[in-house]
Amino acid sequence: MTTGRTETVVPKPTTAQVAHEERREKFPARPLPETWPATEQSRDQILALIPVPPTHAEGHHAWGARKRGAEAILRWLETFPGTTWQDRWLACPAPGQEDGSGWHDEVIEWSRAGMSRVSRKTELSSGMLILLTMDVIRPSLDWLIIRRSRRIREMMAEFRDPKGYAALAEIAGLDVWTSRPGYDARGAIARILAAKGGTVRDITVGDCLEFRDAQKSYGSSARSASLFYSWLRDLDLFPPDAPPNLRHFSVRAGQLTPAQLIDRYQIVNEPVRDLLVSYLAERQVGLDYTSLDDLSRCIGLNFWANLEKHHPGIDSLHLTPETAAAWKQRLRTKVDRKRLPDGTVVEFESPRLSFVPLLTQVRAFYLDIAQWAADDPARWGQWAVPCPIREAEVSHKKYDRQQKARSRERTRERMPVLPLLIRTAKQRAGEARARLEAVREAQAGGSFTVFGETFTKTTTSRRPDPNSSTIAYDATGRRRHLDSEENRAFWTWAAVEFLRHSGVRIEEMLESSHHSITQYKLPTTGEIVPLLQIAPSKTDEERVLLVSPEFADALSAIVTRVRGTSGTIPLVSAYDQQEKVWNPPMPLLFQWAVSGENLPVSASTIRAALNDVLEATGLTDSTGKPLRYQPHDFRRLFVTDAIMSGLPPHIAQIVCGHRNLSTTMGYNAIYPADAIEAHHAFIARRRALRPSEEYRTPTSEEWDAFLAHFEKRKLSIGTCARAFGTDCIHEHACLRCPMLRPEHSQRPRLVEIRDNLLDRIVEAEREGWLGELEKLHNRLAGAESKLTQLDEEAARQASVVDLGMPAFGQIAVRTVTDQT
Incomplete structure (x- = not known):
């Protein structure tokens, strides 16, 4: 017999939500005390503290309205039970109103029923503002965010904490302080003070977190999302381990534990979930966090969560041939989503390029458990089962060839443009x-x-x-x-x-x-x-x-x-x-x-x-779609250009920070025939001079020779910029060579050379030395080109500023030998 009752599955909180709650516990907001001196004063004492200028004096009307509004609110609150004004405020209906503005009508209706003077809404708003500034009542942050006040910033700065706001203004600067983001940030600080009391220097990290949560609960997207927090942080109010900012506080979960990494994928089977967590904990010691995250995604999402989705109730790592084959087939493709201009989202399948690496990681998972089971059978023995992935299925030769082919195609397509x-x-x-x-x-x-x-x-x-x-x-x-x-x-x-x-x-x-x-x-x-x-x-x-x-x-x-x-x-x-x-x-x-x-x-x-x-x-690619550049494409282009210009591959490897020379050469494979022939010719020349292992780390002598190359580039007019290991291809005709970078200090010499060339051209024309004229005109064009280059550099460097670069000796590691 079925009852038709359905069970409600409560989704587990995300890792970002868990991390957010942990931070909230670490940085709690200030609790609201039961009482404080300002809320215990009598009505007459409070009204006596509200300054009202004499009649006809500047500000008399505004302060008179504030005092009348405050008196009406206090008389209205006296009709509710409580020993303090805060108790009476919590007992009145105003805090529970969703729109935050209905309390005006409550006070006005009470005034009419009591046959007393009826206050206007503007007076009541002014009165509420002065009561908040004087810390008589402390509404909740939700109530303060809903009810907007234009004057709360100025009132808090003028009467609650002038020194604190002055310090904030100095940190922000006039432009930011008076901007719209600065206006919102000042409003955030004023509301925190109104809800929590105290001064600017009393605000805690927890207060800021509580205010940001209240903003989000009402869908607020104010520009003060993190600016006000930055101001307070710059005042050195927060501990060193406080969050750097609030802009990404709720989504930056930080490093997760192995359990949190696996729990992202909602594993149903608890024993398997515990096994995956234990496996990640064992591998964590030898992996950086990025690799650990990738591993958790592979075995948690791509492997077991995929199996549970398509084979409900599965509880064993020992997969049947049919189950393993179906899983491998699903792994070969992935589902991509694309949002169309009309807002709809379409899904389509595409081949998964990382299919072989994912199989490799899952195979390593099985083999690791089998090996660990021999050392610790009580812990791992029950999970040691045959691996569903054969060694032949994880061969990387074809995968590497395909990856290099895609990389070369991208480079060939992007280098010309x-x-x-x-x-x-x-x-x-x-x-x-x-x-x-x-x-x-x-x-x-x-x-x-x-x-x-x-x-x-x-x-x-x-x-x-x-x-x-x-x-x-x-x-x-x-x-x-x-x-x-x-x-x-x-x-x-x-x-x-x-x-x-x-x-x-x-x-x-x-x-x-x-x-x-x-x-x-x-x-x-x-x-x-x-x-x-x-x-x-x-x-x-x-x-x-x-x-x-x-x-x-x-x-x-x-x-x-x-x-x-x-x-x-x-x-x-x-x-x-x-x-x-x-x-x-x-x-x-x-x-x-x-x-x-x-x-x-x-x-x-x-x-x-x-x-x-x-x-x-x-620009478009080979398929006619808009061409896309990834930042890593520039890295491939840089390596290709450097090696094609004559830089030895093993030097390029050091410059790029590659561990393997094959990676560097893979970046260089833009035109395979030219690259291979040039590389083989270079190897033949080097081995003829020094028969030794070519693929090795450069020796200190080779590195010194590389640095010494820059010392040999000094010329009378400037510096030669030819690549390392290359001869002068212009037969030392430096004046016409595009690789010559003239120096500004040598401009008089260039002018003298140009003038001399002009005189020689006149002489050649007079004497009929036609064979000299073409050579002299070429040299004259080179001299004028270098002078133009110097003028352009001078114009460009007119706005150059001192970078404040430290000298190499200030940063280099020094070694001192003790002679004693």
């Missing part, structure tokens, strides 16, 4: 800058035209100067935040320049700080070589990159940008997406101001910005 991408990114940054300068010069409500586009500047602004707004409407009526557009365009250009000149991974770029820029002085020539230190990332190995002049210009623009008018680079905390930890505050190069708060530029922002630039180019 890289110059167009660079030009487009630079052009968009320049146009965005021109629009921003134009809107700043325009008057509020006025029109201006930039590059053929007509804009109308907005007239509404919360700033004291309405002309400081950077928002405008274009010809179609679309609202444009021109400062945000310029900000995004600049960082798109900066990312393209950084990635193509350095070849670093995107996480390494985003973790680069002002401390990463340094310099090295060659001991023989005294030439200054700029360097960029790359912090340990994927391979946990630090390395140093040489900075080209073009890269140095880009770094100079970035440093100038983040310094701003203060002259210092702000310290910001970035969240490591791989290791799931917050990094300590650092002067990151890739940071920007969002709603008045300095935040690191995220990897998702960089990827989206690259797609925007590519859409502007109109």
Whole structure:
């Protein structure tokens, strides 16, 4: 007999929710005390503290209304039970009203029934504001968020805590303090003070978390989501282990335990769930967190959760051939979702490229348990069963070939269009800058035209100067935040320049700080070589990159940008997406101001910005779809260009931070025939000179020879920029060689050479030396080209600022030998 009753399955909380609750327990909000001095005062004492200027004096009307409203509210609260005003407030119907405004009608209706003077809503609102400021009652945060007050910021700053608000204003700066985000942030602090009491320096981390939760419960998306917290944190009010900011507090779960990693996938069978947790705990010692997370996703989601979904009730790792075959077939494909322009979401299957690696991890799971069962049968013996994956199924040869083929195809497709991408990114940054300068010069409500586009500047602004707004409407009526557009365009250009000149991974770029820029002085020539230190990332190995002049210009623009008018680079905390930890505050190069708060530029922002630039180019791939660049594509292009320019592969391996030379050579495989022939020819030459193992780590002598190459590039007019290990292909005709980089100090010499050439041309024409004329004209063109190059560099470097780079000796590890 069936009853038709259905059981309700309560979903388990997500890991982010669990982590959020743990933080709430670690940083609790201040409890509301039963009583405090201000709420115990009598009505006459409270009213006596409300200052009302004399009649006809400035402010008499406003303060008179506040006092009348406060008196009406207090008389109304006296009709409710309680020994303090807070008790009477909690007993009245106002705190339970959802809209937060119905209490006005309650007071007015009571006044009419009592035949007393009826107060207006505006007077009651003013009276409530003064009672909150004087800390007579403390409503809940929910009630304060629903009921908006324009004057609560100024009243709290003027009467509750003038010193605290002055300190906050000094930290924020005038521009941010008077902006819309600053206005919202001041409102958040005022509401916390109204609900919790005390002064600014009494606010705790828990109070901020409680306020943010209250905001979210009412769907608030105020710009003060994290700015007010940053101000309070900069006052050194919070402990060192407090969250860096509240912007991503509820979604940044941090590093999860093995149990939390597995529980993300809602495993039904408890014994198997415990086994997976134990397996991750055993493997945790030898894995970094990213690898552990990937492993949990493989055995938890792709393996067992998949089996439970399609084979309900399964409780054993010993899979039947039919079950194993069905699972492998499902694993070969994945379901992708795409949102269409009309808002609908469509699902479609695509081949899973990581099929072989996933099988390998599951096979390792079975084999590890079998091996551990021999050492500890009581713990692992019952789970030691035959592996459903044969060794032949996890052969990586075909998978590696396919992966390299895809990588080579991407590089072949993207290398020819890289110059167009660079030009487009630079052009968009320049146009965005021109629009921003134009809107700043325009008057509020006025029109201006930039590059053929007509804009109308907005007239509404919360700033004291309405002309400081950077928002405008274009010809179609679309609202444009021109400062945000310029900000995004600049960082798109900066990312393209950084990635193509350095070849670093995107996480390494985003973790680069002002401390990463340094310099090295060659001991023989005294030439200054700029360097960029790359912090340990994927391979946990630090390395140093040489900075080209073009890269140095880009770094100079970035440093100038983040310094701003203060002259210092702000310290910001970035969240490591791989290791799931917050990094300590650092002067990151890739940071920007969002709603008045300095935040690191995220990897998702960089990827989206690259797609925007590519859409502007109109480029398409082999299938006709818009071409897409991933940040890692620049790394492959960098390696390819370096090796094709003559850099030895094992030196490129060190520069790129690869552990295996095969990885570096895989990046270089853009044109297979040319790459292989050039590499084989290089190997033949090197082995003829020094028969030894080619694929090895460079010796200290080889590295010194590599550095010495830069000492030999010094010429009378400038520096030769030919690649390491290459001979002069222009037979030392340096004046006409594009690899010569002239120095500004040698400009008089170049002018003298040019003038001499002009005299010799006149002489050759007079004497009829026609064979000399062509050679002299070629040399004259080379001299004039170098002078033009110097003029362009001088114009570009006019805005270059001092990077504040420490000398190499200040950062290098020093060893002192004790002679005693």
